[in-house]
Amino acid sequence: MSVALINGQPASADDLRALALVNYGHFTSLQVRDHAAQGLELHRQRLVAGTRELFGTxxxxxxxxxxxxxxxxxTPDCTLRVTVFSRSFDYRRPSDDYAPDVLVSLSxxxxxxTLPLTVKxxxxxxxxxxxxxxxxxPLFHYRRQAIASGFDDALFADGNGLVSEGSIWNIGFWSQGGVVWPEAPALRGTAERLIQAGLERQGVGQQIRPVSLAELAGFEGAFACxxxxxxxxxxxxxxxxxxxxEGMARLRAAIAAPLWEAL
Structure with missing residues (x-):
């Protein structure tokens, strides 16, 4: 599977040079099934906001x-990634105006x-x-360190021991029939937001509050999404x-509920 389009045209090596060498841009990834995906509006919001913040347009x-x-x-079933960058971006003049380019790639x-994770x-x-x-x-570097220590993945916390997010996932905790989401600087994932909406429809209680590594033993379960x-x-x-x-069935029902929208 080698589909890669830049602005709707097959990508060449020269097209990708700026992304490989400068590494300035943002992206979103989504699962596609039968040419459809969940949470398209959330992906739209992410791409639009990121482009505005990084390129001012x-x-x-x-x-x-x-x-x-x-x-x-x-390719009706795939992982699709949309990356927004600029082939004309010059790191020596980062404040100049640059037109964004769009790379769509498939894997x-x-x-x-479904296998349980151990995280460090x-x-x-x-x-x-x-x-x-x-x-x-840094995400992959810490993940590599976690694996070298006998774990599956890395979990991040601030310098005060407050949980934020995993390497490429969000984390939540099951407690007393509901979910506790860590309040900390983190990427708010599309799956996290879909689960939150699904749990709300089920009437499952949710809290967003600081979660300390020191209090983890008090939770009934934990999950990555x-x-x-x-x-x-x-x-x-x-x-x-x-x-x-108890909560795992609720969580899986929440993420399964959103409609799959045709691309």
Missing amino acids: GLDFDSVRAQMREAVAD PASPPR SFDFLRPLPQIKHVGTF NAGGIQPIAMIDETPFPAAY
């Missing part, structure tokens, strides 16, 4: 959506992730956490959690 999402449709024309569909915490907060930017080096779905967390550092608990 708007983004024609109708055009982006047309490019997405073109990219998946022969194989991601199957649901690190003191780290992403710069500009509200943007899903292409500066992913991103575009790949929901995954139970079996351990954070030395604190274990059950892989199956």
